[in-house]
Amino acid sequence: MxxxxxxxxxxxxxxxxxxxxxQLSAISVDQEVEKGQIIFSEGDEGVGFYIISRGKIKIYxxxxxxxxxxxxxxxxxxxxxxxxxxxxxxxxxYAEALEKSRVLFFPRKAxxxxxxxxxxxxxxxxxxxxxxxxxFAAMIEDLSLKEVPARVSAYLLYLNNVNxxxxxxxxxxxxxxxxxxxxxxxxxxxxxLTKMSKQGLIRTDGPRIRILDLETLEELAEAGGGx
Amino acid sequence: MxxxxxxxxxxxxxxxxxxxxxQLSAISVDQEVEKGQIIFSEGDEGVGFYIISRGKIKIYxxxxxxxxxxxxxxxxxxxxxxxxxxxxxxxxxYAEALEKSRVLFFPRKAxxxxxxxxxxxxxxxxxxxxxxxxxFAAMIEDLSLKEVPARVSAYLLYLNNVNxxxxxxxxxxxxxxxxxxxxxxxxxxxxxLTKMSKQGLIRTDGPRIRILDLETLEELAEAGGGx
DNA sequence: CGCTCCGTTGAAACGGTTCAACCCACGTGG
DNA sequence: CCACGTGGGTTGAACCGTTTCAACGGAGCG
Numbered sequence: 001m002x003x004x005x006x007x008x009x010x011x012x013x014x015x016x017x018x019x020x021x022x023q024l025s026a027i028s029v030d031q032e033v034e035k036g037q038i039i040f041s042e043g044d045e046g047v048g049f050y051i052i053s054r055g056k057i058k059i060y061x062x063x064x065x066x067x068x069x070x071x072x073x074x075x076x077x078x079x080x081x082x083x084x085x086x087x088x089x090x091x092x093x094y095a096e097a098l099e100k101s102r103v104l105f106f107p108r109k110a111x112x113x114x115x116x117x118x119x120x121x122x123x124x125x126x127x128x129x130x131x132x133x134x135x136f137a138a139m140i141e142d143l144s145l146k147e148v149p150a151r152v153s154a155y156l157l158y159l160n161n162v163n164x165x166x167x168x169x170x171x172x173x174x175x176x177x178x179x180x181x182x183x184x185x186x187x188x189x190x191x192x193l194t195k196m197s198k199q200g201l202i203r204t205d206g207p208r209i210r211i212l213d214l215e216t217l218e219e220l221a222e223a224g225g226g227x
Numbered sequence: 228m229x230x231x232x233x234x235x236x237x238x239x240x241x242x243x244x245x246x247x248x249x250q251l252s253a254i255s256v257d258q259e260v261e262k263g264q265i266i267f268s269e270g271d272e273g274v275g276f277y278i279i280s281r282g283k284i285k286i287y288x289x290x291x292x293x294x295x296x297x298x299x300x301x302x303x304x305x306x307x308x309x310x311x312x313x314x315x316x317x318x319x320x321y322a323e324a325l326e327k328s329r330v331l332f333f334p335r336k337a338x339x340x341x342x343x344x345x346x347x348x349x350x351x352x353x354x355x356x357x358x359x360x361x362x363f364a365a366m367i368e369d370l371s372l373k374e375v376p377a378r379v380s381a382y383l384l385y386l387n388n389v390n391x392x393x394x395x396x397x398x399x400x401x402x403x404x405x406x407x408x409x410x411x412x413x414x415x416x417x418x419x420l421t422k423m424s425k426q427g428l429i430r431t432d433g434p435r436i437r438i439l440d441l442e443t444l445e446e447l448a449e450a451g452g453g454x
Numbered sequence: 455c456g457c458t459c460c461g462t463t464g465a466a467a468c469g470g471t472t473c474a475a476c477c478c479a480c481g482t483g484g
Numbered sequence: 485c486c487a488c489g490t491g492g493g494t495t496g497a498a499c500c501g502t503t504t505c506a507a508c509g510g511a512g513c514g
Binding site: 004061062063064069071083084085086087089092093109112115118119120122123125126127129130131132133134136137138139140143144145146148183213222 | 288294296338348358371
C-alpha cells in the first residue's frame with residue numbers, strides 16, 4: 001500500500017478530502033517494475049488501472065510483423081490503463097517501463113465505487129480523458145495529414161514549450177523511441193535531423209538539440225511545406 | 228427546448244431519473260442544420276456540446292492545403308464536441324452535417340453542474356469517452372501500422388459486423404468520404420476496390436458491395452500482407 | 455578485446471499521392 | 485428534347501516521400 005503522500009500530488013486526485021485520499025490509498029497497491037518490463041499487454045483483462053509514482057512508461061501498439069507505434073509516453077503522476085476501466089474492455093495496448101519505475105495499481109471495482117460517490121474525482125477523470133482524446137486527435141491529424149519533417153518540427157517545438165522557451169533541448173528518450181512516437185523509423189528521423197542541421201535550423205549533439213531557427217521550424221510544423 | 232422523449236433514448240442518459248431527464252431537457256436547445264452546414268469549426272470556443280437527435284455528422288481535421296481527415300462519423304443518439312467540455316479547451320476539430328440533421332445543444336456550465344451531482348451521468352460520460360479513446364487508439368494503430376488495403380478490409384468487415392453478418396453491404400457515405408475516413412484519397416480507394424473485385428474478394432455495384440471471400444478479407448485486415 | 459546497442463548513411467524498392475483525362479448519371483435551362 | 489454543366493467515380497502515368505535492406509561507425513561494457 002502506497003503512502004498517503006504519494007497520492008496527494010497526483011493531478012487526478014486534486015481536490016479530494018484527506019478522508020477520500022486515505023480510502024484511495026487503502027485500495028491501491030504499489031509495484032516496482034524494472035526497465036523493459038511489460039506491465040500489461042494488449043488484450044489483457046482490464047482489472048484495474050495504474051498511476052505512475054516514479055519513472056517512465058510507454059504505451060504502444062504492435063503490428064503483426066513487430067513494428068511498434070507509441071501512443072503515449074507517461075511520467076510521474078500520470079494515470080494509464082484507465083480506458084479499460086469504464087467500459088469493461090480489455091487493455092487496448094501494451095504498457096512497458098522505459099526505466100526502473102514504481103506504479104500504483106487501483107483495482108477496478110474499488111475505484112469505480114470511489115468515483116461514483118465522489119463528484120470531483122469523476123470530474124478530474126473526465127478532464128484527464130478529455131485531454132487524452134485531444135492529444136489523440138492531434139496525433140491522428142499529424143499522422144495522416146502531415147509528413148514526417150512536420151512532425152519532427154512539431155515535436156521539437158513541443159519540447160521547446162515544455163522547457164518554457166529554452167532552445168537547448170535534451171531528448172529524454174532514444175531516437176528509436178522518438179521515431180516510433182512520431183510514427184516513423186529511426187533511419188528517417190536521422191535523415192531529417194541531419195537535413196535540418198545542414199539547413200541551419202538546429203544543431204545536434206547526440207541527444208542534445210539546440211534550436212537555431214525557431215520561425216522556420218514553426219512554418220514546417222504547420223504545413224507540409226517542402227523541407 | 229427538445230421534448231423529454233428525445234432524451235430518454237440517448238445512451239449517455241441511460242439510468243437517469245425522470246426528474247434528471249427533465250432538468251437536462253430544460254437546459255438544452257435543439258437546432259436544425261442543413262446538409263453541408265458547419266456546426267462548429269476547429270478553434271471555436273467550446274461553449275457546450277451536442278447530441279445528435281436525427282441525421283449524420285462528421286468530425287474532421289483539415290490540413291493547411293485543404294486535405295481532410297475524418298475523425299468520426301456520428302449518427303442519432305451520439306454525443307459530439309464533449310472533449311472541449313471538461314478541460315476548457317476550444318473545439319479541436321470541425322463538425323459538419325452530412326445530411327439535414329437535428330442536434331441538441333447542451334451549454335457547458337449547466338451540463339457540468341448536472342454531471343457533478345449525478346454519478347450515473349458521470350459514469351456514462353466516462354464510458355463514452357473511454358470508448359472514444361479506444362476507437363482513436365485503433366485508428367492510430369491502423370494509420371501508422373497498416374496499409375490502405377488492410378484498412379479497407381477492416382472497414383468492410385466492420386460493416387459486415389454492424390449488419391449482423393450480412394454480406395450485402397451498402398455504403399451510406401460517398402466513397403470520397405470513406406477515403407477520408409480511412410486516411411487516404413478517393414483514387415487509392417477506387418483502385419483497391421477494383422483490385423479486390425478482380426481477385427474475387429468482393430463484388431461492387433456503386434455503393435453496394437457484396438463480400439465474396441470473408442476469410443481473405445480477414446487476413447488482409449489483420450496483417451499488412453501483400454494484396 | 456570484442457560484443458552489443460544505438461545511430462548514421464547509401465542505394466534500391468515500394469506504396470501512395472498527384473495530376474490529368476475520362477465516364478456516367480443527373481439535373482437545369484434554353 | 486437536347487445541350488450543357490456538375491459531381492461522383494474510375495483509370496493511367498509520373499512523381500515523391502518513406503521504408504527497406506545493408507553496411508558502417510562509435511560508445512559503453514563485460
